[in-house]
Amino acid sequence: MVVLDTALLTTGEKSATLKVGSEPLKMKKKGHKFFPSDTKKIIEEIGKSSLIQILKEMLLIRHFEMRGEAAYQQGKVGGFYHSYMGQEAIQAGCVAAAGVNHWFTTTYRCHALALLLGTTPNEAMAELYGKTTGVAMGRGGSMHMYADRLLGGLAIVGGHVPIATGAAFTIKYLNQKNEASFCFLGDGAVVQGAVHESLNIASLWDLPCLYVIENNQWGMGTAVARAVRVDPIGENLAKAYDIKSYTLDGMDFFNCYAGFKEALKEVLTTSRPVLIEAITERFRGHSISDPGLYRSKEELAKTMDRDPIVTFKNVLIEHKILTEAEFEEMDKAQKEIILASMKFAEESPWPDPIVLEQGVMAPEDK
Amino acid sequence: MGMQNIEIREALRQAIDEEMTRDATVFIMGEEVAEYNGAYKVTKGMLAKWGSRRVIDTPIAENGFAGIAIGAAQTGLRPIVEFMSWNFSFVAADQLISNACKAYYMSGGRFKVPIVFRGPNGAAAQVSCQHSHCVEAIYGNLPGFIVIAPSNAYDAKGLLKSAIRSNNPVIFLENELDYGDKMEIPTEEYLVPIGKAKVIREGKHVTLVSYSRMLKFCKEAADELSKRGISVEIIDLRTIKPLDIATVAASVRKTHRCVLVEEGHIFAGISAELGFQIIEHCFDDLDAPLVRVCQRETPLPYSKFLEKESLPNTARIVAALNEVLA
Numbered sequence: 001m002v003v004l005d006t007a008l009l010t011t012g013e014k015s016a017t018l019k020v021g022s023e024p025l026k027m028k029k030k031g032h033k034f035f036p037s038d039t040k041k042i043i044e045e046i047g048k049s050s051l052i053q054i055l056k057e058m059l060l061i062r063h064f065e066m067r068g069e070a071a072y073q074q075g076k077v078g079g080f081y082h083s084y085m086g087q088e089a090i091q092a093g094c095v096a097a098a099g100v101n102h103w104f105t106t107t108y109r110c111h112a113l114a115l116l117l118g119t120t121p122n123e124a125m126a127e128l129y130g131k132t133t134g135v136a137m138g139r140g141g142s143m144h145m146y147a148d149r150l151l152g153g154l155a156i157v158g159g160h161v162p163i164a165t166g167a168a169f170t171i172k173y174l175n176q177k178n179e180a181s182f183c184f185l186g187d188g189a190v191v192q193g194a195v196h197e198s199l200n201i202a203s204l205w206d207l208p209c210l211y212v213i214e215n216n217q218w219g220m221g222t223a224v225a226r227a228v229r230v231d232p233i234g235e236n237l238a239k240a241y242d243i244k245s246y247t248l249d250g251m252d253f254f255n256c257y258a259g260f261k262e263a264l265k266e267v268l269t270t271s272r273p274v275l276i277e278a279i280t281e282r283f284r285g286h287s288i289s290d291p292g293l294y295r296s297k298e299e300l301a302k303t304m305d306r307d308p309i310v311t312f313k314n315v316l317i318e319h320k321i322l323t324e325a326e327f328e329e330m331d332k333a334q335k336e337i338i339l340a341s342m343k344f345a346e347e348s349p350w351p352d353p354i355v356l357e358q359g360v361m362a363p364e365d366k
Numbered sequence: 367m368g369m370q371n372i373e374i375r376e377a378l379r380q381a382i383d384e385e386m387t388r389d390a391t392v393f394i395m396g397e398e399v400a401e402y403n404g405a406y407k408v409t410k411g412m413l414a415k416w417g418s419r420r421v422i423d424t425p426i427a428e429n430g431f432a433g434i435a436i437g438a439a440q441t442g443l444r445p446i447v448e449f450m451s452w453n454f455s456f457v458a459a460d461q462l463i464s465n466a467c468k469a470y471y472m473s474g475g476r477f478k479v480p481i482v483f484r485g486p487n488g489a490a491a492q493v494s495c496q497h498s499h500c501v502e503a504i505y506g507n508l509p510g511f512i513v514i515a516p517s518n519a520y521d522a523k524g525l526l527k528s529a530i531r532s533n534n535p536v537i538f539l540e541n542e543l544d545y546g547d548k549m550e551i552p553t554e555e556y557l558v559p560i561g562k563a564k565v566i567r568e569g570k571h572v573t574l575v576s577y578s579r580m581l582k583f584c585k586e587a588a589d590e591l592s593k594r595g596i597s598v599e600i601i602d603l604r605t606i607k608p609l610d611i612a613t614v615a616a617s618v619r620k621t622h623r624c625v626l627v628e629e630g631h632i633f634a635g636i637s638a639e640l641g642f643q644i645i646e647h648c649f650d651d652l653d654a655p656l657v658r659v660c661q662r663e664t665p666l667p668y669s670k671f672l673e674k675e676s677l678p679n680t681a682r683i684v685a686a687l688n689e690v691l692a
Contacts, residue, residue: 105437134474135474136472136473136474137475138474139472139473139474140472140473140474146473146474146476146477148476151440151469151477152469152472156460156464159433159461159465160465161433162434163440165430166433166434166436166439167437167438167441168437169443170442170443173438194461197425197427197430197433198434200425200427200430201425201430201431204425359474360470360471360509360510361510362475362534363533364532364534365533
């Protein structure tokens, strides 16, 4: 509980709202108005085969992160490695609710979104290995993954938010109906000036952008309450920009799905931006080099009790959509896909040094 | 061919207007570009003609609107971003440096960034330390950018049109003090290619290389030397990056002497790069060491007297020419 003690010392009377990471998520924060959702109704809406597919994708992400970390430890992967473990329900819920025909932008914690938007495990893993078969030809690495509608994988905190806003600008400029721009950012980014400028302009110009704060409680090793004055973040900030906000339980796929569905409907109907805050907590350190000493084992264990994949699985079993045995089989199959992607990455060629300086400039039209 | 005698600001306006006519994805955004008709009137009348969808006033939020324009460029549009001064681009430096010039390479060629950032660069009339910096050495240091600095209305129009059609991010540097400079240019459409320097005065005794506003002083210096029978060859770089070293090297091989003039600072400046490339290409052709005339190593001061002392001027260029000819 070292972190909480420090926070109490530095913020005095505000301590009542600082009990972050020690209670079940929905209980943690005072004043959160969580988006209401009906799990049974959503199960009927999505249907069995799609639910199974979504669980597979979440498992694929989990195995990708576990194996990616292992490859990092073996020295196969370099740079920084930011794991999405623990946050899978949010982006899986978003893509399940919205589909892939939108623009997406996210942070350096980008492996999951790339996989959800069509980057193959082979392309993503080969990118981690720095191979020519990687999704960015080995030029981007862990923090810069892409897909046809994924603008990155951008690694300056808050700096990607104007880019996502620009994608929303294009959608409005070209009058592209049924499209929106999704921008994922962390709790640590909300205090950046670029975020403020983007939210103001998006609201001023009626840009169809969904800003999704994935509040995973930590900006690297700094607890969110030591960096952001307002709490809840999304609900408070939204007022300042005259936009709607939605607070989601980021550990609950069904709540995320319902919230994203409703928020997207709002954006497409009104062409107004919205602010979403998904409350979650990452399972790993900020990056692989972070041992997470600021968080007690007990706190982490409590968070992991609400593992979004286990929660999702249990709901499906409860509703007789899945058996434990089927889950085991599915889990194994996803693991095999990731192991195969490691073999693919391992066997892929290094980029040819001859092409090192190619592709800095885009070819010009003749 | 019809001709028109127009100011640089009108040449720039025509370039934007023609490209907006040609391509519906081209638009312009920036502070005061629409209702105010442009801080320096480059966009005069454009809101009335094109409407607020394509001529867009922004809040004073350079980091935000520069990034929004980059995102728009990556998703299918061709934005022109006006910085009221290039000094304000420093507020947007993260967007230019981390996104605009890197996105294409970093994404493995998936997302190109066809965008033009334009506005006045360098010193104006006593606008002091925070409004006078020359940015070309800063942005020129970043792979992925094209850097253009025209010196006259003809090049300004033709190069801006090429810049708007480019599939890459362009740093387009104008000059506040020169917006009113007039020149006869064709009324018919034309382009000036990116990456081509121009010999604007032929000579045989010494090569003088510069770009943008400093060429005025170069011409005055050359006039002065011509009175003594010395002929100076003057090269206008026009595009700083990619650098047309071939044109410069051909001239140096002919004259064997060279002076480089740059409005910006001497340390790690454009003339430092150009000078080194001259040495790489024609060391054996040089009969004298290269000499640079640059801004003195201070933030540009306010006082008229100090400002003049700090910037390159005709007397300093004449002295440099004399030095390499000695």
